[in-house]
Amino acid sequence: MNSNNFWKLLGGLGLSFLFPWLFLIVIPFIGASNAEPIPYGEGDEIAGGVLSYPNKADLRHGASDYGRQIYAAEGCSYCHTQVIRPTYAGPDMWRVGWGGREEEDGGFARETQPMDYATESFAPLGYQRIGQDLSNVGHRIEKAAREQQAQAVEEDPSNAEHPITARALMHRHLSDPKGLDPESGMPAYLHLYEESPYGEGLLPTPEAEALVDYLLSLKKDQPLPASMRE
Amino acid sequence: MTLPQTTPEDLNERAAIDRSARYPVMFFFTSAAAWLFFATVMGLVSSIKLRVPGLWDACPFLGYGRLFPVHCNALVYGWAMQAGIGVMLWLMARLTRSRFEHPVALIVCGHIWNAGVALAVFSIWVGAGRSIPLLDFPAWIWPVLAISYASIVVWVIPMFQNRRNKLFYVSELYLIGAAVWFPWIFFTANLVINKGSAPVMGAGTNAWYLSNLIYFWMAPVAIAVAYYIIPKISGRPIYSYPLAQASFWLLAVLAGWTGFSRYMGGPFPAWMSAVSGAAAIFSLLAILATVVNLMLTLRGCTKLWEYSPSLRFTMLGMLMLAVWALLSATSSTFVFGKNLQFSHFLVGMDTLAYYGFFSMTMFGAIYFIVPRVTGAEWPSATGIRTHFWFSTYGIVTMVVTMLVGGIAQGGNLAQWDQIFSASFVNASAYVVGRAIAWFLITLSNFIFLYQLALMFLGKGRKSEGPTLLHTEPGEAANAREVVGIH
Numbered sequence: 001m002n003s004n005n006f007w008k009l010l011g012g013l014g015l016s017f018l019f020p021w022l023f024l025i026v027i028p029f030i031g032a033s034n035a036e037p038i039p040y041g042e043g044d045e046i047a048g049g050v051l052s053y054p055n056k057a058d059l060r061h062g063a064s065d066y067g068r069q070i071y072a073a074e075g076c077s078y079c080h081t082q083v084i085r086p087t088y089a090g091p092d093m094w095r096v097g098w099g100g101r102e103e104e105d106g107g108f109a110r111e112t113q114p115m116d117y118a119t120e121s122f123a124p125l126g127y128q129r130i131g132q133d134l135s136n137v138g139h140r141i142e143k144a145a146r147e148q149q150a151q152a153v154e155e156d157p158s159n160a161e162h163p164i165t166a167r168a169l170m171h172r173h174l175s176d177p178k179g180l181d182p183e184s185g186m187p188a189y190l191h192l193y194e195e196s197p198y199g200e201g202l203l204p205t206p207e208a209e210a211l212v213d214y215l216l217s218l219k220k221d222q223p224l225p226a227s228m229r230e
Numbered sequence: 231m232t233l234p235q236t237t238p239e240d241l242n243e244r245a246a247i248d249r250s251a252r253y254p255v256m257f258f259f260t261s262a263a264a265w266l267f268f269a270t271v272m273g274l275v276s277s278i279k280l281r282v283p284g285l286w287d288a289c290p291f292l293g294y295g296r297l298f299p300v301h302c303n304a305l306v307y308g309w310a311m312q313a314g315i316g317v318m319l320w321l322m323a324r325l326t327r328s329r330f331e332h333p334v335a336l337i338v339c340g341h342i343w344n345a346g347v348a349l350a351v352f353s354i355w356v357g358a359g360r361s362i363p364l365l366d367f368p369a370w371i372w373p374v375l376a377i378s379y380a381s382i383v384v385w386v387i388p389m390f391q392n393r394r395n396k397l398f399y400v401s402e403l404y405l406i407g408a409a410v411w412f413p414w415i416f417f418t419a420n421l422v423i424n425k426g427s428a429p430v431m432g433a434g435t436n437a438w439y440l441s442n443l444i445y446f447w448m449a450p451v452a453i454a455v456a457y458y459i460i461p462k463i464s465g466r467p468i469y470s471y472p473l474a475q476a477s478f479w480l481l482a483v484l485a486g487w488t489g490f491s492r493y494m495g496g497p498f499p500a501w502m503s504a505v506s507g508a509a510a511i512f513s514l515l516a517i518l519a520t521v522v523n524l525m526l527t528l529r530g531c532t533k534l535w536e537y538s539p540s541l542r543f544t545m546l547g548m549l550m551l552a553v554w555a556l557l558s559a560t561s562s563t564f565v566f567g568k569n570l571q572f573s574h575f576l577v578g579m580d581t582l583a584y585y586g587f588f589s590m591t592m593f594g595a596i597y598f599i600v601p602r603v604t605g606a607e608w609p610s611a612t613g614i615r616t617h618f619w620f621s622t623y624g625i626v627t628m629v630v631t632m633l634v635g636g637i638a639q640g641g642n643l644a645q646w647d648q649i650f651s652a653s654f655v656n657a658s659a660y661v662v663g664r665a666i667a668w669f670l671i672t673l674s675n676f677i678f679l680y681q682l683a684l685m686f687l688g689k690g691r692k693s694e695g696p697t698l699l700h701t702e703p704g705e706a707a708n709a710r711e712v713v714g715i716h
Binding site: 005006009010012013014016017019020021024025026028029032033035071072074075076077078079081083085086088089090092095111112113114116117118120121122123124126127128129130131132178181183184185186187188189190 | 279280283284285287288289290293294295296298299357358359360361362363387390391398403406407410411414418422423425426427428429430431432433434435436438446479482483486487489490493494495496497498499502505506509564568569571572573574576577639643644646647650651652653654655658
């Protein structure tokens, strides 16, 4: 065979791969890159002056974007997913709190949509589910903090002066997960905390604060415009 | 039908090719084996860490989230790709009867590749990783890997163009395919992900990259090795040449569509994971046709398996490839996939691909190539046997525990009204299996690295015949006749 056949072979290899490359990657990529926020229709607006989905005001900046980098650098997404599948692919929606705020909290659970990740440069869908899904961890922690606070006040009304914040609870999740749930499989991220100079306890580093900013911002349940709901 | 007889001129020519290949090929193999040892130790440590989460909490470098990507990247770029490149170069030189024209340039580029891998692994370890499986390293590292890969593998093309024989070997087809496809998927994946303008497509492209790295690089290189070694050792022609060609083109047309089924029900248009699932099922056809073709080539002389280490590793690698393709196809359907897709099963599948079929076949090739390029025989048959059995037990333990553990974990996750940590607690026993598997594999690769280092240093056994796995007097002499084709 002469070298001409080499180019024929190369052509064949190229052609066979061109179609999946074009139709599965390139065209959807260009389409997704040019996606525009979808405005809410007349009478369909949600509270708080949010005009479109995804909300442009949610764009990550400052600490929460730094937190996203910490999340990636610590490899959180090797154990935590951020994807709520529709019920035909798994019962994610039925697990309390995974799909977003439940009805009694004034929200509704839904599966994640492509535009929910518009605030990131890479959607951390995750690798395995060793730990909980984090799509709506912000809501879950806020709710848990409210519940713990209510219980603490019930036990001793003077606790109302020292409220349990979602922030503090999130820090506790990172620095002492076994203290919250003895069966938890999560390691403590002690290197993100320092010994407190005021005696007992841990002091979060700027990295830990940024990570908590990021985690508390994870709420992928913005109500969809009517045009997307059909 | 038998193969044409080899003449003394042929033997001299082969020896000259092997001599020209010695230093670059041995460089790639030895540094690959060192990376493999490192990667398997990391696999062991990360599995222990996953089983006992509270261990070494204060040390940032021993978190599972860093150890696991360090392990994967070292295993794939340090070991698998590097060993594959070495095998690819040698095989192409032998098939096309061309010598290595620029061994020094290859070694220099090989150092750049190793530096790139070291930077990638180190940056993940110190906390600059991006949690993008197999593309975790910071964005500036990928051009280093891309350029050094291109400057090494580009030498395959002049070899192929200058070949003298009219016959078109199947192995050549697969090697050229692998050489051309990898840069394509690597460039695409890195450009799409680093552009960052479509976050969800970035994740999808990553899944596509992971799957295509296996279908379009690892599988072709491994199959090329099998199509070379099995006819060579058995002394028979490939059972069906048209079938081999047809299954190559079937794989080429289909496998590019795979990958998105990793995120069934994810935030993608539903057709994407459906098409990917279908493509994985049809690709099974191509892989099974290949493996059956190779097994039929060996029909009637399977006894050779007992003697030849190369044949033994290669055959097992090909069987593992069939198992991998089968599991990959079944888990691409909703019935099996929806509970398995985020479970331990995924780790079992990826390890089965990287270690089970690819590495096993590469071991087969390395046991074949190294004595020829160094002119010495492997120091110890016991060492090879131990390497084989420990690796086999290791990978089988891994796949079985991860499959069963994946079903257990996935089943627990699907019980949405049960407490979440049950899925972790119930699956953690299987993680012990994963740690044991990596322990066995680490042990086997220590022996491999030791033997290879001896060969690299020129301390191999000087002997008339090759190192065979059985050494009973009568049998061995008999086996040498059939196996000892240089």
